[in-house]
Amino acid sequence: MLRYAIAGTGHRAGLYVDALLGPHRDDGAIAAWIEPNPVRAAAYEAKAQAAVGGTRPRYDPADLERALAEQRVDRLIVTSVDRTHADLVTRALRAGVDVVVEKPIAAHPEQARAIADAVRETGRDVVLTFNYRYSPRNAALRQVIAAGEIGRVRSVHFEWALDTRHGADYFRRWHRDKANNGGLLVHKSSHHFDLVNWWIGGVPERVFASGGTKFYGDAAGHAQGYRPSAREDELRAQGVDPWALDVDGDPWLGALYGPAARAADGYVRNLSVFAPGVTTEDTLALVVDFRGGAVMTYSLVAYAPWEGYRVTVTGTEGRAELAVVERGSVDVDAAGRSVLDASSTAVDIPDAVRPKSEQLVVQRHWERAELRPIAVEAGGHGGGDAKLLAAVFRPAAEPDPLGRGAALIDGLRASGVGYAANLSLATGLPVRLADLALGVTL
Numbered sequence: 001m002l003r004y005a006i007a008g009t010g011h012r013a014g015l016y017v018d019a020l021l022g023p024h025r026d027d028g029a030i031a032a033w034i035e036p037n038p039v040r041a042a043a044y045e046a047k048a049q050a051a052v053g054g055t056r057p058r059y060d061p062a063d064l065e066r067a068l069a070e071q072r073v074d075r076l077i078v079t080s081v082d083r084t085h086a087d088l089v090t091r092a093l094r095a096g097v098d099v100v101v102e103k104p105i106a107a108h109p110e111q112a113r114a115i116a117d118a119v120r121e122t123g124r125d126v127v128l129t130f131n132y133r134y135s136p137r138n139a140a141l142r143q144v145i146a147a148g149e150i151g152r153v154r155s156v157h158f159e160w161a162l163d164t165r166h167g168a169d170y171f172r173r174w175h176r177d178k179a180n181n182g183g184l185l186v187h188k189s190s191h192h193f194d195l196v197n198w199w200i201g202g203v204p205e206r207v208f209a210s211g212g213t214k215f216y217g218d219a220a221g222h223a224q225g226y227r228p229s230a231r232e233d234e235l236r237a238q239g240v241d242p243w244a245l246d247v248d249g250d251p252w253l254g255a256l257y258g259p260a261a262r263a264a265d266g267y268v269r270n271l272s273v274f275a276p277g278v279t280t281e282d283t284l285a286l287v288v289d290f291r292g293g294a295v296m297t298y299s300l301v302a303y304a305p306w307e308g309y310r311v312t313v314t315g316t317e318g319r320a321e322l323a324v325v326e327r328g329s330v331d332v333d334a335a336g337r338s339v340l341d342a343s344s345t346a347v348d349i350p351d352a353v354r355p356k357s358e359q360l361v362v363q364r365h366w367e368r369a370e371l372r373p374i375a376v377e378a379g380g381h382g383g384g385d386a387k388l389l390a391a392v393f394r395p396a397a398e399p400d401p402l403g404r405g406a407a408l409i410d411g412l413r414a415s416g417v418g419y420a421a422n423l424s425l426a427t428g429l430p431v432r433l434a435d436l437a438l439g440v441t442l
């Protein structure tokens with residue numbers, strides 16, 4: 001049974017902690033928390049004590065090497081703020097410990113390079129947890145393409161819409177400052193870029209990007225014409241701020257980010273999305289060239305009235321189209337609350353025009369369109385979370401015919417598109433991934 005340390009005990013850590021305290025308790029034990037905020041670490045420690053008993057110490061990130069040695073840690077799970085990934089990953093590898101790291105592998109290209117160098121130097125293992133690969137609908141598209149049904153992929157058209165609840169969440173906290181995460185191009189879109197790389201077996205080579213902060217923040221929000229809608233006015237008259245996250249109204253969010261946690265480090269979880277200080281873009285358009293000639297157009301907005309994505313893949317023998325509505329509209333309950341990330345839970349708001357839905361259509365040249373079945377499984381991300389956790393905690397027992405397991409190279413190819421796009425935004429020119437010198441041949 002492996003001994004794990006968890007670095008970064010914020011909300012995301014819960015996925016791994018709950019697994020190790022629950023369905024995967026026979027696969028590994030939590031030996032330590034690596035977290036600067038004692039209140040957040042204590043919230044998880046209380047959870048662990050209730051579930052499995054015993055005690056697990058908290059260490060400051062500065063004492064990572066001591067923690068790994070004293071607690072005889074085999075594997076470090078990194079679920080910390082993106083800009084801290086590279087420091088934690090490289091130090092753990094050099095201390096002789098394998099790493100499981102949340103996306104993005106690193107916030108900035110020089111940090112990614114540092115990880116690549118440490119992997120080369122130590123020969124140790126880094127697992128990237130790209131959970132979207134495990135969603136049945138994404139796997140279904142991968143199967144269609146891998147089976148050659150649409151021939152050689154020549155074109156990808158990919159649109160992702162984040163809504164005014166989930167998209168807004170990136171502008172309430174550290175994600176709003178690009179220094180912390182490389183902006184949404186790295187923090188969020190790297191998920192999407194990884195999906196495309198995986199779907200088409202593609203290696204991205206060149207990126208041109210355009211976009212900016214056109215909605216959130218003080219300057220964009222107000223100078224560029226944001227006006228509260230009649231519906232927003234109506235909600236405000238009822239005492240509800242539809243843009244706000246009610247941290248103290250939710251016991252678990254309160255434990256992680258409430259007054260006691262805030263007092264310890266000043267981390268404010270629910271800043272106004274229109275407050276000054278936003279450097280992260282909310283509107284992005286990319287053109288990406290892949291080795292072998294495929295091209296992609298990609299769009300991301302973080303303030304849509306509904307959430308989901310549409311991807312059209314055209315090959316030499318036909319076309320596959322995946323359309324997903326994760327949430328048809330952002331509804332708030334009487335207390336002004338709604339689920340933050342609709343894709344991670346089973347929310348179903350009845351909607352005749354835009355119901356929560358997923359549809360995969362395949363059409364070969366000269367043939368009729370066909371609807372393809374998508375497996376329906378219980379749990380977050382359409383059952384994908386459980387599969388991802390099984391792959392992380394029981395790798396030997398999990399067959400992987402679709403090649404869902406992701407390693408360093410996949411993380412670099414995905415984030416690399418984001419790094420190149422950031423450089424393109426800054427220079428106004430197309431950028432080759434090879435020129436980023438990420439420390440490996442992509």
Ligand SMILES: NC(=O)c1ccc[n+]([C@@H]2O[C@H](COP(=O)([O-])OP(=O)(O)OC[C@H]3O[C@@H](n4cnc5c(N)ncnc54)[C@H](O)[C@@H]3O)[C@@H](O)[C@H]2O)c1
Pocket residue numbers: 007008009010011012013034035036037040061078079080081082084088102103104129131187
């Ligand atoms: N795959 C997904 O769908 C998904 C979803 C959400 C978050 N994530 C990833 O998980 C990570 C955490 O996100 P979150 O929403 O939980 O953020 P969060 O802000 O809730 O938690 C981050 C935690 O890291 C801690 N921290 C800060 N500096 C640290 C350091 N040097 N060492 C260790 N811990 C440190 C913070 O105090 C905080 O407790 C991010 O990298 C994010 O990209 C992935």
